[in-house]
Amino acid sequence: MNSSFKHSPGMDFSTSLTGSLRLVGVLSLFSVVASTGYSADQSFLESFEDSESAIVPRFSGGHGIAHQELSISREKSKRGDASLKCEFSFKEKGWIIYQAARYLPGGAYPGSLKKGDRLSFYTNSEPLPAMVNVQVVDANGEFFQQNFDLSSHGWTKRRLKLTESGLPHHWNGDGKLDFPLSQINLTVNMDHAGSGLVYIDEFMIEGDDLTNVWPPVDHTAGGKYSQERVDAALALFNRPILDKPLVEGKHILAHNMASLFDDHTPDLAFLVREYYDKDGSTAELGGYIQYLPYIDFREGSPLGPRSPKEAAKFEIEAAIACGLDGFQFYYPFGEEAMLVDYVRTIRAHFDALEEMDVDFKLTLCFANANHPMSEKDKITRWAKYTRELIESTPEEFWLKTPDGRHIFFTWMADGLADEIPNSWDVQYNPALVKFSALAMENLTEALGVEAAWVYFFLKLDEGVDPEFTSEMLNYFPAVWPWAQYDYRHHEKNLYDEFAHLTEKRNRGFFYSSALDFYSSKTYPTGTWDLIFDIEQAKQLGVHGQYRHYMEMELTRSFRQTMERGIKQDAGIINVVTWNDYAEGHHLAPGANRNFSFAMILNYYREKWLNPDYQVEEDKAAVFFKKYRHDVKPVFDYEMHSEGHVDLSAADFIEVVTLLTEPADVFINGTRAGTAKAGIDAVRIPSEVGPVRVEVKRAGEQVLDLVATEAITDKPHRTDRHTYGYSTVEEDYIQKVFGDDRRSILPSQEYK
Structure with missing residues (x-):
């Protein structure tokens, strides 16, 4: 403002x-x-x-x-x-x-x-x-x-x-x-x-009463919906099975973009590795993408190609090292060839688990069901490939309820229902929720299994809607949001307010915690049409397209949602995401964040499993943007910032510490403050140049960290990724990659 x-x-x-x-x-x-x-x-x-x-x-x-x-x-x-x-x-x-x-x-x-x-x-x-x-x-x-x-x-x-x-x-x-x-x-x-x-x-x-349990929304919108479908949907209202326990134990899952680099996506502009090079084939765009994954088995990547099972095994081992207990796979509706690719990739993870002695659960996130086909035809196609996957994989690796039902997630899958032509329509129209539940029930029957569906809703940008909330809980045993990006909402406790309502209804609310959001995807100015073809991007030029960006205030949003998820203790916390590199919220290691967020996530995992957990080894990680928000790059893309966070909120150098005892933190020689034992964060305003962190206790240095990247006032290209680097990078690299360091290429664009 x-x-x-x-x-x-x-x-x-x-x-x-x-x-x-x-x-x-x-x-x-x-x-x-x-x-x-x-x-x-x-x-x-x-x-x-x-x-x-x-x-x-x-x-x-x-x-x-x-x-x-x-x-x-x-x-x-x-x-x-x-x-x-x-x-x-x-x-x-x-x-x-x-x-x-x-x-x-x-x-x-x-x-x-x-x-x-x-x-x-x-x-x-x-x-x-x-x-x-x-x-x-x-x-x-x-x-x-x-x-x-x-x-x-x-x-x-x-x-x-x-x-x-x-x-x-x-x-x-x-x-x-x-x-x-x-x-x-x-x-x-x-x-x-x-x-x-x-x-x-x-x-x-x-008024201010959000504790009411609203009755089912049973109107038929002037006869738009058949009474037979309305009656079938209303029969699912508040069923006793929705009250049954959903989760046994504690699980930190990550949304996995299954088949991200498979045959149906080789040339998508935002997935091509070589476009990261600012002096390469997309130099006229400043280097089209701003991420570089370390775990990449495509042709031409440093690690080279591997079989699907070998790649899956490597990915699972890396995920466990980073603090995860499982994946929920992005599994969209689409053409049959695409579903074949997704099933092949997902099955490879089950095949890998059969050769591993680990406790790691897998499930599906049914997504993006908008399609002109009828509900019956969509279910027939989706169920054909899903049933094949379920029947060909060991049951013990699937995420299930204590009574043996599959736990499936949804993400904008409401369009499966005939009454919902576009999944976006249902998010603020409570009358449609029951039809989404009916479609999921019909899909469950076609799959030949019993299932508990975790229903997706949009982030809490506009407060807690009592009618929509109640209708979700009338028909689904649990809900999950994609992410909570707006730190003001943390201060207003909208997540806690929502959690209170789900607890009152004996339903699950599975927190999601996002690391970051800066999109390497672009859209033509004035539209919402995602650019898939690099030639279109080149034709539009830098000033003819824009990127999406959500300011997470470095690690603050991630830490707060993890702490609230632990407090809620609903059995599942979702990390957004494992490997959605193109939207910049990946936990998987890469050039910008390395293993810095993994250090934080592992702490919270230990704390959730054991509330009495105490840090046993001093650790620290540093986080910053490569340039202040008001500095203009040479290749300056228009940014569409979502949420209500002042972009200057990230104009800091932040150090997150895990300490056995309190200690003083120095950033570039400036005392930033005293960090307490356990987890803590201190910061100073962003400043141009190399970044060094020292942690001292009683005047003696206990930690010393020099970032591979520096902060600049002359950026080459728009890049709002949060950079992170920790004192335990070598430990993680050895655990995940061993002595093969060909793919470890930390960002040092301004070093």
């Missing part, structure tokens, strides 16, 4: 916006003044059925506008017959401002809202490079804002909670949300020229 923008109480907001504004740059649909007359103890709903109660806000100004129009429309609606339709077009980066006269649609007043209330509404649009933002102004004139990107298909529910700590962005005050509120705005902004259309419906204000 541009902190230079100031707003004084009583200022005409429509004249206070300037072209320098980034996140306030807005389409303000509702701007209202404080009053009384509404009790937040009662839910309030506006479906824009009546133009008088809905109040079409008036146009009040903006910047870069080519066209704008706001109206009540009967083209689409979430409920009822009408919604608010907003059409906009920009010549350049800009905003449009609309303002209502006095109050929110339906007659509620912001001044009557209280701490803990939740605001929600629905949007419907094609995926757009734009954001819908809710903005409130408190009693002292301070602005607070929460942003929601328009990346979803269909009706998407948006939610936020009013607390004293405010919203992710704030300016013109102390960061504390003071009641009563004086204003609520709904805004949209775009960072570049473009156009869009978004429908808005069901503006709702809810």
Whole structure:
């Protein structure tokens, strides 16, 4: 947020916006003044059925506008017959401002809202490079804002909670949300020229009770779904089997991108090893990818090709060394040739386990079921290859419940159901969850096994939705999120809030902990179309495409979610991921992070298995970005940052220590602080040059670490990977690779 923008109480907001504004740059649909007359103890709903109660806000100004129009429309609606339709077009980066006269649609007043209330509404649009933002102004004139990107298909529910700590962005005050509120705005902004259309419906204000168990959502959307399917799905509601124990023991699993380097992916632009070389065949793009895996058995890699079973054995041994107890394999629906590749790769891991004396569990994560085929035909194809895999592999290596059911994960697999054309649709539409459960039940029957499905939901960007949460728990025994990227949500304990609800319902909530997210994948500017062909990337050039990036604040997000997963103690913690190198959240060792996160994960594994565990050997790892967030590389890709973390939060050199006793930590000669026994982290602001870490106790050096990489102020290319290096790299290298160090090529681009 541009902190230079100031707003004084009583200022005409429509004249206070300037072209320098980034996140306030807005389409303000509702701007209202404080009053009384509404009790937040009662839910309030506006479906824009009546133009008088809905109040079409008036146009009040903006910047870069080519066209704008706001109206009540009967083209689409979430409920009822009408919604608010907003059409906009920009010549350049800009905003449009609309303002209502006095109050929110339906007659509620912001001044009557209280701490803990939740605001929600629905949007419907094609995926757009734009954001819908809710903005409130408190009693002292301070602005607070929460942003929601328009990346979803269909009706998407948006939610936020009013607390004293405010919203992710704030300016013109102390960061504390003071009641009563004086204003609520709904805004949209775009960072570049473009156009869009978004429908808005069901503006709702809810109280603070999230502990209710909601009844099943049984409406049929005006006859859209057959009563036979609805009845079959409702028969699965809250079955006794959902209460049975799901996990025995404690397992740290990692999502494994099975068949990542198999025959169906040899030329994908973001997977070609040679594109890492900044002076190689993609020099005109600065070197297209920014990762270099150490475990790589493709033709031309330092380790050279190996058989599928040999490669799987090596991978399992490395995963165990890094602190994992199993894999859940990414297993998408697709063409038969692709499924053959996936099954071959996954089976190789079972074959390898038969020759190993280790306790390592495997399972499947059924994913990406969007396909024009019918549910019946998709199940027939998927089940054919899955059943073959199950029947040809030893049962003891599968992840199972205490009573012998397979534990399967899902990831955007809702599209398997006939009623769900796109898996994104179900995430904020509780009425569809039961059909996803029905489709999984039908798939289970086709597989010829008994199964417990761990249902996937999106990260908690918008708070805990009680209706959607309850509906998931009505039909599935456990749920898991992909990752939690926004550190503000850690502070607000949304994970803990969600865990409380699952515990109340006697369901499993399996935490996920992500290491990082910086994508070597690119997308043409203004679209969500992933680039697969390197020639397309070259044709677009650096400034015709963008990358995705989520700031994890170095290791903070990873450490916090691991600690919360251990506290929840639900039996499974997921690491995101083992080997998704192209999205930059891989635990598997590579040029950027080496074995630094493995050092941390192994500590947490020991601590989870034995709460009384004490560190027996001093260790340390250093983490940093290769350049500050505000430094521009020569090959400067546009970055789409997701989440609400200030990018400057990573402008530090961070040292994570595992110590037997407290000790002082020095970074580049500067005392960063005293680290306590056990795990701890200290940091100093990022500074250009080599990075050295010393740990001293009573003045005597106990650890000395020099990073292979340095920090630069003249970066060659965009690269927001978190770099990591530890004092125990040699131990891990010896354990995993032995004396064969051909693939150990740590990053030293700026050394």
